[in-house]
Amino acid sequence: MNTREKYQQHVNTNALKKVQPIVIERGQGASVWDESGREYVDLFSGISVVNTGHCHPEVVQAATAQIGRLVHTNSYLYHNRPTADFAEALATVMPSPPEGPGAAGTEDKALRVSFFGNSGAEAIEGAMRLAKQYTGRTEFVALEMSFHGRTLATLSVSGNWRRKKKGGPYLPGVAFAAVPYTYRSPYGSDPETCARACAADLERVIDLHTSGNVAAFIAEPVMGEGGIIVPPSKYFQLVKEILDSKGILFIADEVQSGFARTGKMLAIEHYGVVPDIVVTAKGIASGFPLSAFTTREEIAKAFTPGDHLSTFGGNPVCCAAALATLGVIRKERLVEQSEAKGKKLIEKLRGLAEKHSAIGEVRGLGLMIGMELVSDRAKKTPDAGLAERVQDRMLEAGFLLGVGGTYGNVLRVQPPLVIGEEALDRAVGAMDGALGAG
Numbered sequence: 507m508n509t510r511e512k513y514q515q516h517v518n519t520n521a522l523k524k525v526q527p528i529v530i531e532r533g534q535g536a537s538v539w540d541e542s543g544r545e546y547v548d549l550f551s552g553i554s555v556v557n558t559g560h561c562h563p564e565v566v567q568a569a570t571a572q573i574g575r576l577v578h579t580n581s582y583l584y585h586n587r588p589t590a591d592f593a594e595a596l597a598t599v600m601p602s603p604p605e606g607p608g609a610a611g612t613e614d615k616a617l618r619v620s621f622f623g624n625s626g627a628e629a630i631e632g633a634m635r636l637a638k639q640y641t642g643r644t645e646f647v648a649l650e651m652s653f654h655g656r657t658l659a660t661l662s663v664s665g666n667w668r669r670k671k672k673g674g675p676y677l678p679g680v681a682f683a684a685v686p687y688t689y690r691s692p693y694g695s696d697p698e699t700c701a702r703a704c705a706a707d708l709e710r711v712i713d714l715h716t717s718g719n720v721a722a723f724i725a726e727p728v729m730g731e732g733g734i735i736v737p738p739s740k741y742f743q744l745v746k747e748i749l750d751s752k753g754i755l756f757i758a759d760e761v762q763s764g765f766a767r768t769g770k771m772l773a774i775e776h777y778g779v780v781p782d783i784v785v786t787a788k789g790i791a792s793g794f795p796l797s798a799f800t801t802r803e804e805i806a807k808a809f810t811p812g813d814h815l816s817t818f819g820g821n822p823v824c825c826a827a828a829l830a831t832l833g834v835i836r837k838e839r840l841v842e843q844s845e846a847k848g849k850k851l852i853e854k855l856r857g858l859a860e861k862h863s864a865i866g867e868v869r870g871l872g873l874m875i876g877m878e879l880v881s882d883r884a885k886k887t888p889d890a891g892l893a894e895r896v897q898d899r900m901l902e903a904g905f906l907l908g909v910g911g912t913y914g915n916v917l918r919v920q921p922p923l924v925i926g927e928e929a930l931d932r933a934v935g936a937m938d939g940a941l942g943a944g
């Protein structure tokens with residue numbers, strides 16, 4: 507049996523509409539190669555994971571060296587150096603409290619204590635548990651169209667019925683507030699109006715749809731699976747004021763938007779807000795499974811002996827890869843690269859919108875870009891069929907592209923941040939052709 511046949515026989519792919527019909531053999535930088543040696547430009551980074559590119563030599567070297575020394579002991583039962591080093595480094599990535607790091611009396615507010623897991627969902631679950639224990643409250647508020655993972659608790663706070671269908675009943679004590687999605691907001695497309703109306707809706711939901719016992723509000727600073735939704739610039743400031751006035755924590759889910767993806771180290775930096783807990787995963791270790799929830803000491807202390815553990819969480823190999831990842835992001839200025847390349851790419855993709863009426867909106871921050879496809883621009887009718895056809899044609903043309911969105915009609919362009927301008931230009935050309943074929 508060849509690889510695809512073995513998948514059909516022995517890998518449960520029934521939860522997917524289809525697996526892309528290629529077998530990926532190796533990857534380097536922004537490209538992968540299939541078994542026949544054909545090269546594909548990766549515009550999706552394994553769902554926004556390999557931000558430093560495939561098999562970055564420094565990440566490979568750090569992981570390989572660590573594999574030769576120590577693969578596993580459990581990072582909570584015993585100390586190990588890579589876990590300690592990465593935990594220290596991760597604290598430097600976190601947004602600083604308003605007074606600035608290290609200023610007198612502010613140290614306790616620094617987000618510097620991390621708990622490591624393996625996946626985004628595991629870290630979100632841990633953050634939810636910690637928020638409950640710290641506040642002594644039990645409920646959560648999340649956003650419509652949000653996505654936080656595939657486990658029971660994370661699906662419970664995900665505002666996406668397509669992901670949730672047939673999986674219920676979900677956890678009680680979860681309420682959903684209006685999504686700040688200017689393209690489709692009932693409050694209109696003006697960002698300021700949308701921000702104010704959606705923040706007001708959050709307050710209304712907390713007051714009327716919960717019992718007032720809310721531990722945390724959880725949100726993605728830029729929403730990934732929902733269709734690369736970028737909330738208006740004022741939104742999170744207005745939200746944080748409401749949350750602070752009610753003693754509710756803000757958990758920022760940076761699983762997809764973090765680690766230089768949006769032209770900032772963390773997407774919440776675009777909003778000038780400091781969350782109480784920040785969850786990271788995906789891009790933090792360039793493809794090695796690692797996640798974290800990071801908070802200030804006062805909140806971290808709400809865990810008492812026996813409350814939490816993870817067998818593989820904070821694995822030394824993954825932490826060594828994560829430390830190297832951070833080094834590469836800084837050395838190669840990937841934050842700046844993401845911002846600059848993203849701006850140019852958005853402009854070029856918006857240029858395509860002048861020619862192709864199927865493009866309803868091009869939006870994004872840095873190299874986290876979405877193109878919303880519609881069959882009727884005036885009515886904004888989602889065209890999921892076209893999104894799928896464009897994805898297929900792009901594959902034929904040698905490009906891996908993501909599709910997502912609440913209505914399945916958003917092309918997701920989230921390439922490795924090291925991608926070259928020439929590859930991006932070729933991708934725009936291919937996209938032009940794929941859209942032109944209807």
Ligand SMILES: Cc1ncc(COP(=O)(O)O)c(C=O)c1O
Pocket residue numbers: 553624625626627628630653654655656726730731759760761762763787788
């Ligand atoms: C914003 C966000 N949170 C959480 C998750 C879950 O992460 P994982 O698949 O690693 O469990 C995802 C995955 O796509 C995500 O995009």
